[in-house]
Amino acid sequence: MCRFLCYFFYKNFAFTMVHFWFGFFCGFSAQTVYDQYFITLYNIVYTSLPVLAMGIFDQDVPEQRSLEYPKLYEPGQLNLLFNKREFFICITQGIYTSVVLFFLPYAILSHGTQGTGEPLADYQTFAVTTATALVIVVSVQIALDTGYWTAINHFFVWGSVGSFFTIMLAMHSQTLFSIFPNQFHFVGSAQSTLVQPLVWLTIVLATVICIVPVLAFRFLKLDLKPQLSDTVRYTQLVRQKTRKPAGRCMGGVRVGGVPEGRLGARGGSRRSGYAFAHQEGFGELITSGKNMRLSSLALANFASRHSSSWIDTLRKKKHSNTHPPQSASGESSPAPSYVSGSAPPLSNSSSLLGGSQDTPVEEGTHTPPVILPQVASGPPTNTPPALASAQVPSADALTPTSVRSPGGDSVGGWNLSLGAVQDALFGWRGGAAHTSGTSSPGPPPVPKDTNHTV
Amino acid sequence: MAPSYNAKEEDGHQPGATGHGGAGTMTNKKPDNTAFKQQRLPAWQPILTAGTVLPAFFVIGLIFIPIGFILIVYGLTLLIDYTGVDMSSPCYNCSQSYSWNNTQSCTCSVHFSLDQPFESNVFMYYGLSNFYQNHRRYVKSRDDSQLNGDKTSLQYHICTLNRCSKECEPYRSSDKPIAPCGAIANSLFNDTLELYYIDPNGSRTAIPLVKKGIAWWTDKHVKFRNPSGNNNLTVVFQGTSKPVNWRKPVFELDPLDSDNNGFINEDFIVWMRTAALPTFRKLYCIIQKKPNNMTPTLPRGEYILEVTYNYPVRSFDGRKRMILSTISWMGGKNPFLGIAYITVGSVCFCLGLVLLSIHYRYGKRNNSAEISS
Numbered sequence: 074m075c076r077f078l079c080y081f082f083y084k085n086f087a088f089t090m091v092h093f094w095f096g097f098f099c100g101f102s103a104q105t106v107y108d109q110y111f112i113t114l115y116n117i118v119y120t121s122l123p124v125l126a127m128g129i130f131d132q133d134v135p136e137q138r139s140l141e142y143p144k145l146y147e148p149g150q151l152n153l154l155f156n157k158r159e160f161f162i163c164i165t166q167g168i169y170t171s172v173v174l175f176f177l178p179y180a181i182l183s184h185g186t187q188g189t190g191e192p193l194a195d196y197q198t199f200a201v202t203t204a205t206a207l208v209i210v211v212s213v214q215i216a217l218d219t220g221y222w223t224a225i226n227h228f229f230v231w232g233s234v235g236s237f238f239t240i241m242l243a244m245h246s247q248t249l250f251s252i253f254p255n256q257f258h259f260v261g262s263a264q265s266t267l268v269q270p271l272v273w274l275t276i277v278l279a280t281v282i283c284i285v286p287v288l289a290f291r292f293l294k295l296d297l298k299p300q301l302s303d304t305v306r307y308t309q310l311v312r313q314k315t316r317k318p319a320g321r322c323m324g325g326v327r328v329g330g331v332p333e334g335r336l337g338a339r340g341g342s343r344r345s346g347y348a349f350a351h352q353e354g355f356g357e358l359i360t361s362g363k364n365m366r367l368s369s370l371a372l373a374n375f376a377s378r379h380s381s382s383w384i385d386t387l388r389k390k391k392h393s394n395t396h397p398p399q400s401a402s403g404e405s406s407p408a409p410s411y412v413s414g415s416a417p418p419l420s421n422s423s424s425l426l427g428g429s430q431d432t433p434v435e436e437g438t439h440t441p442p443v444i445l446p447q448v449a450s451g452p453p454t455n456t457p458p459a460l461a462s463a464q465v466p467s468a469d470a471l472t473p474t475s476v477r478s479p480g481g482d483s484v485g486g487w488n489l490s491l492g493a494v495q496d497a498l499f500g501w502r503g504g505a506a507h508t509s510g511t512s513s514p515g516p517p518p519v520p521k522d523t524n525h526t527v
Numbered sequence: 528m529a530p531s532y533n534a535k536e537e538d539g540h541q542p543g544a545t546g547h548g549g550a551g552t553m554t555n556k557k558p559d560n561t562a563f564k565q566q567r568l569p570a571w572q573p574i575l576t577a578g579t580v581l582p583a584f585f586v587i588g589l590i591f592i593p594i595g596f597i598l599i600v601y602g603l604t605l606l607i608d609y610t611g612v613d614m615s616s617p618c619y620n621c622s623q624s625y626s627w628n629n630t631q632s633c634t635c636s637v638h639f640s641l642d643q644p645f646e647s648n649v650f651m652y653y654g655l656s657n658f659y660q661n662h663r664r665y666v667k668s669r670d671d672s673q674l675n676g677d678k679t680s681l682q683y684h685i686c687t688l689n690r691c692s693k694e695c696e697p698y699r700s701s702d703k704p705i706a707p708c709g710a711i712a713n714s715l716f717n718d719t720l721e722l723y724y725i726d727p728n729g730s731r732t733a734i735p736l737v738k739k740g741i742a743w744w745t746d747k748h749v750k751f752r753n754p755s756g757n758n759n760l761t762v763v764f765q766g767t768s769k770p771v772n773w774r775k776p777v778f779e780l781d782p783l784d785s786d787n788n789g790f791i792n793e794d795f796i797v798w799m800r801t802a803a804l805p806t807f808r809k810l811y812c813i814i815q816k817k818p819n820n821m822t823p824t825l826p827r828g829e830y831i832l833e834v835t836y837n838y839p840v841r842s843f844d845g846r847k848r849m850i851l852s853t854i855s856w857m858g859g860k861n862p863f864l865g866i867a868y869i870t871v872g873s874v875c876f877c878l879g880l881v882l883l884s885i886h887y888r889y890g891k892r893n894n895s896a897e898i899s900s
Contacts, residue, residue: 095661098804104663132566177867183804186852186859190650191743191797192808193858196661199803223568247749254672255692261745271858274594274868281587281871289878292580296886303574310574 075155076218077128079163084120084211086167087174091203094175106175107204108197108259110244119208119237122229123215132221134305145301170210170283177279178202185271193271197262201241202272206279208237213284217291220306577886584879591872598857599865603645605851606654609637609834610841621836637832637849644823645853647816651736653716654808654848655840660711660801667694668710669799674790676752681706681767698770706767706777707790713770715798719835720811720849724828731831736812739787742796751796753789760789774837808850825851 095106105112139145148154178199185193193199212234219226241263243249250260266272295303558564573579611618621633659665670692673680680692681704692699695708722734757763760778769776780792787793797809816824832849840847852859 099661099663100659100805102659102661102663104661104666130566130568130570132570136566179804180863181861181867183806184859184861184863186650186854188854188856188858189740190648190813190854191741191810192652194802194804194807195800196666196803197800220572220574222571222573225568226570247745250749254675254677255670258671260750261743265743265745269858270856271861271864274598274864278591278864278867278871281591281875285584285587285871285875285878288575288580288583289882292575292577292882293885295575296577297889306572307574307576310572 074128075159076131077124078155079159080124080127080215080218082160082163083167083170083214084124085116086164087170087211088115088207090168090171091175091207094171098179107200108244111200111204111241114240115208118240119233120211120215123212123219123226123233126223126226126229127215127219127221130221130223130226131219133302135309138305138309142301142305145305148300148302166287169286173279173282174203174206174210177282178206178275181271181275187265187269193266193269197259198266198272200259201245201262201266202275204241205237205267205272206276208234209276210280210283213280214287217284217287577883581879581883581886584875584882588872588874588876588879591868591875595865595868595870595872597865598868599862601855601857602860603643603853604860605639605641607637607639607832607849608846609635609832609849610846611635611836612841612846618834618836621834622839622841625836625839625841633836635834635836637834638829639832640829641825641827644827645825645851646823647853649814649816649824650852650854651720651722651811651814652808652850652852653718653720653811654806654850655716655845656806656848657843657845658807658840659805660807661803661805665710666801668696668698669712670695670708671750674707674751674799676754676790678754678756680704680708681754681764701768701771703766703768705770706764707770707795711799711801712795713772715770715773715795716809717774717837718847719837721833722814723831723833724826725831727828734814734825737815738812739793740813741810742793743800746796746800747791747793751790751799753791758785760785764789808848811849 091106092103095104096102107115134142134145182193182199182202187193212230216230219230244257245259245261245263247260250257299307562568609616609618611620611622613619617637618635621635624633670680673692692708695705695710698705698710698713699708720736722736723731724734725731753760754763764776764778767776777792777795778789780789780795781787794811800809802809814824834849838847
């Protein structure tokens with residue numbers, strides 16, 4: 074959004090300040106440099122759509138990465154991206170561009186002639202040259218600003234430039250002049266001007282003079298003081314490049330699915346990759362449902378419908394491994410004290426993934442204690458270990474997890490924090506559901522299980 | 528094994544009074560799960576790396592410098608100011624004694640010499656300075672439909688009914704409608720220039736000047752048309768008057784050549800194409816190259832420029848000039864462009880070198896896929 078704003082000011086200053094400089098040479102009579110129709114269409118047709126597309130579709134980092142690095146939100150909070158200084162820089166760039174766009178054609182065309190001898194210093198040639206240079210320079214600038222080129226961006230940018238040439242050639246055509254001679258004064262100008270090599274040399278020179286400083290500044294900034302978003306984007310690019318060969322191998326192995334090579338070859342930040350997980354942990358994550366925020370109702374339904382048989386199955390499995398049930402009863406005594414709060418316990422992935430083989434077995438028989446009081450009492454940093462130590466049974470009871478500790482270790486660290494967040498959130502929400510007194514069967518599973526256990 | 532999980536279900540969604548599973552009865556404001564609305568469109572993400580930026584700078588530098596050298600070595604130009612500002616100037620008397628009502632024209636002769644012969648077609652321009660043809664009121668002051676041959680603006684009763692162009696005021700009509708109307712037409716440049724070559728033995732040879740082919744093709748054949756109806760332009764323009772500052776009416780601009788008379792007179796067309804800047808030049812005539820390519824068009828030596836001094840510029844401190852120039856396909860001598868290209872090319876190249884050195888010494892290069900901090 075900040076780039077969108079900056080570009081808007083830039084393009085309008087570049088467009089309007091040319092008239093300011095021209096004022097010194099036209100007796101301050103407010104004669105416009107450009108054709109009247111160009112002035113009307115500039116902001117509507119020639120330059121509005123590319124910047125709109127940039128504002129809508131721009132993504133500097135992919136979504137997962139922005140979740141991984143919360144520090145990326147810091148520039149927004151500190152108002153670093155659009156403040157008075159940035160605004161001033163945008164304006165200065167616009168004024169510099171307008172100086173180049175006026176004085177370069179002024180200097181070149183004042184002594185320039187066509188190949189047939191007619192001088193190029195007439196008003197209409199000057200207008201066409203300056204207008205063409207302006208549209209090309211601001212289009213190159215928006216192309217530099219757009220960091221995320223979807224198909225729509227391409228269409229808008231190239232389409233705007235193309236529409237400029239089309240409309241200009243149409244308005245300078247003989248057909249329109251023959252219908253409205255007093256409205257279309259510029260008959261023959263574009264056709265005559267745009268075939269002159271001198272005019273194109275002027276336009277290319279103007280573009281280079283306007284864009285090279287911008288390019289140099291941005292490159293230096295990126296090289297010497299990259300911001301976190303730049304680093305994230307760069308590492309994402311490197312990661313995709315290294316992933317591409319692996320993707321192609323997988324595509325060869327897989328039968329009948331979407332070929333991985335095609336997906337990897339795009340190189341963009343396409344994120345529909347769950348079916349073709351590159352890391353081991355994602356498959357587990359999906360089937361566990363941990364990344365999906367189940368509503369309390371859904372959880373309750375599931376728990377009520379499946380929990381008894383499922384928990385039985387699980388407990389049987391765990392009992393068959395090691396522990397006697399006495400420990401279960403002993404440790405279940407604290408449970409009733411927690412029941413009063415009776416929020417439906419959350420899935421806590423950390424408990425499953427971080428823990429050893431023994432902990433699920435040990436605590437499989439416990440009644441699920443309530444998370445909420447713990448969250449409210451202790452400091453937040455303590456809750457994850459507290460939760461991890463005490464409450465695996467809750468997790469087992471209500472989430473459709475199966476025994477999967479061997480698989481999930483690779484993403485254990487990541488899921489720890491996410492699980493804690495979900496605990497806090499879900500515990501609060503479950504508590505709210507309970508206190509609001511709806512007919513949700515949220516609370517019931519807890520006493521039900523307790524009853525069942527005991 | 529996932530229960531009633533629905534991708535569109537709201538978080539923490541409260542069921543209806545019936546308490547059945549799912550969110551079907553509540554209105555769902557979540558956007559659709561399409562690639563467009565969830566911002567998952569495939570995209571290309573370019574990044575400014577040293578590998579792309581630095582070669583671009585070097586390439587630009589290497590392309591621009593030769594172009595600049597090509598542009599800078601072209602063309603010959605000679606410029607003669609004949610305003611007559613100084614007392615020693617040959618046209619001083621003419622410049623002082625000007626009056627609009629003066630029917631007798633003043634002539635003056637300017638001597639000059641060419642050090643280098645001018646080859647191929649030579650173009651003669653007249654130049655004016657401090658003349659603001661780009662003033663807004665001046666630029667508006669014309670009637671393009673009249674110049675295109677529309678007869679309604681030539682008729683008196685239509686003009687009095689305010690049907691002909693108001694932009695031409697105050698040069699729209701005197702007692703009769705003015706053809707051509709407007710300030711641009713009124714200020715037509717009417718000096719006459721002639722060139723004579725002085726042989727080494729002292730005799731003068733007139734150099735043939737071609738006054739056709741000096742206007743834009745679209746101007747001559749599309750934009751400007753004589754009113755139709757009669758081949759005799761005197762009849763066609765009956766009922767109109769000449770512009771205030773002209774000495775002869777529009778149908779006498781070139782009575783010998785009907786293709787160059789009336790509105791389609793090329794000098795007139797060239798003048799009506801307003802200039803963009805206060806110092807400008809306009810094409811006056813072409814000196815054709817000799818049929819045999821052996822002799823130069825304008826050999827080295829002495830020349831005389833004979834001026835019929837009709838156009839007053841002293842009142843607004845303007846200057847008049849005659850310019851002789853040779854043209855290539857690139858169009859005339861343009862030292863500024865050549866110098867600009869060389870400068871920009873070398874600046875780009877140096878900038879590339881500077882950035883390269885900065886990048887190697889101070890740049891943070893991170894080639895791994897992980898972020899260290």
